[in-house]
Amino acid sequence: MTVTQHRPVTREKAATRKLPGVGRSRRELLAVVALVVVVVVVALISPDMSTTAAFTMTFVLLGQSWNLISGLAGPLALGQAAFFGITDFTILVLRTHGVNQYLGIVVGIVASVLLALIVGLATLRLPGFFFAIASLMVPLIIQAVILYFGFFQVERPFSPEDTPGDFNFNDPFVYLCIAAVFVLVAAVVTMVVKGRRMGRYFQAIRENPRAAEASGVPTFRYKVYAFLIAAVFASLAGTFYSQLTFVFDPLDAFDPTVSVQALVVTLVGGAGTVLGPVLGGVIIIPLTQLARTYLFQLPGLDQIAYAVLLLAVALWFPRGAYPTVARALRNRKERRCG
């Protein structure tokens, strides 16, 4: 018999600011640190893997972005590519005009947050399915506008005087390390948000928006907050993507495939958890990258892999790897104790 038992919450425990479930998030954070360290060490041992590892961290960030808005707060966002792409685009366009890249990154993130503010204020009031469609449209609108202004491809310029003072490192390993730090930051932010009042509000909104609204949760405002934080994470992903690829193509950067990637990474690992996107990213991205490089030379194979994975997860494992494994372990423990 496997009956999930609710742990009794004593009065003084409930009264403290520590909310139930925080301990679990902290353990997840430890697992995140462990995974990130493993990835960095692997790249350190075999430098060939550095680029793959850096891409992994990039898409973990993108996954964490989707996780925050859709896994924690609830609304199904299908257009995280918009924030990813706009930062990528801004950085590279400014770079071709000779602007210092640190400034470019800041401008890119600010642009993405502003975009998220506009889009969020306009669409987050819509009920579930309508928000999903509207968010799916956003990257397509931006893509059309950027194409209209004639940016078919923006190449990343190279010059011999590229220095770290311009956020320029010739070694993908350095990007990997910086991205790894941001992955940790994102995980900490997610954990903190989850453990605080905001996280409780998110949970209420996710489980039942109407009931949350009725019990006084400012649902709209908190959904906008989640959307803004998620936009920052997606921008960070876009930042590293702009450095790791050599060309920006609006048809790629704003494609629904990018948004799909955010979903895959998170859903495979487990949505709504701190560990989920990291676990999912570390499982999936190296596999598809390596398969693309070494096994098949087919165009778009990774897209097919992502789509099949997402379909499989949505059909058969809606909970994702981490919650499934964690639950199995907990059940075993309970059986042994009881």
Add this chain to the structure above:
Amino acid sequence: MSIVVNGILIGALWAVLGLGKQLILGVLRFVNFAHASFALIGMYVLYVLWNATGINPFILVVPVAVILGLLGLAIERPLIRPLVARGQRAQMIATLALLTLIQALLNLGFGAAGRTTPSDLTTSGTTLLPGVFVTWSSLLVFGFALVAFGVVWLLLNRTTFGLQVLATSQRRDSAVYCGINVRRVYGLAFALTIALAGLVGALYAIGTPVTPTSATPLLVLMFVVPILGGLGSIPGVLIGGVIVGILQGLTTSFLPPQLENAIIYLIFVLVLMVRPQGVLGNAALLTERST
């Protein structure tokens, strides 16, 4: 005037696209993002058939619709049926995956280059009203769209199947108690919508180069049309289709062509914000009922 007439003609095609969407979304409450990619499959099936036989593409659109209908029947059981009970969220995620999967597979099979099924009817035409020139092909497309619309309307309003669909859409459980094979209704209705999507794709593809990204504007249109017309309302899609057709004509004649789709997306987002229930819509359909 020319814009309005041509808008109405192309609008009928969008109305058929919206009709399929309306059936699946408004009536069966299944969110299918992959709908547009079935239109894309229709475009390529038409190209392949035309390449193999060389028959006039306007005749070939009928077998295309049949093939797509069979495809719909084939994938309904493994893919769609498990999702019906899962709720909108899982449906949206899974069909988004299906959308990118179909696009990537077609890209793999046909490459990114445009494939055109030509027809000399796309350039020649007639003067319908003083100063209004329409091509034969747009008239034919209009005719096909009307016929498809009429057939579906008859199917829904004059047959037992239509009655079963109506019953299922109103209350699934009660429909089961009345002895309706609800799964069969879902399956056939899904296949019907896919056949319609294939028909629209094939008609759209005649004379237009088709690439794996050709379906992206349709992805948007298929939501715009039913929502403009009103979710759950079959006559509404006609209105929605015509509105979209005319708007498209206006934007292409007054704005640069690259922005055409952007404007439609924008109008759509505005409609969602201002009047999400559409022109003839039932506001109650919006909020709930994920199953």
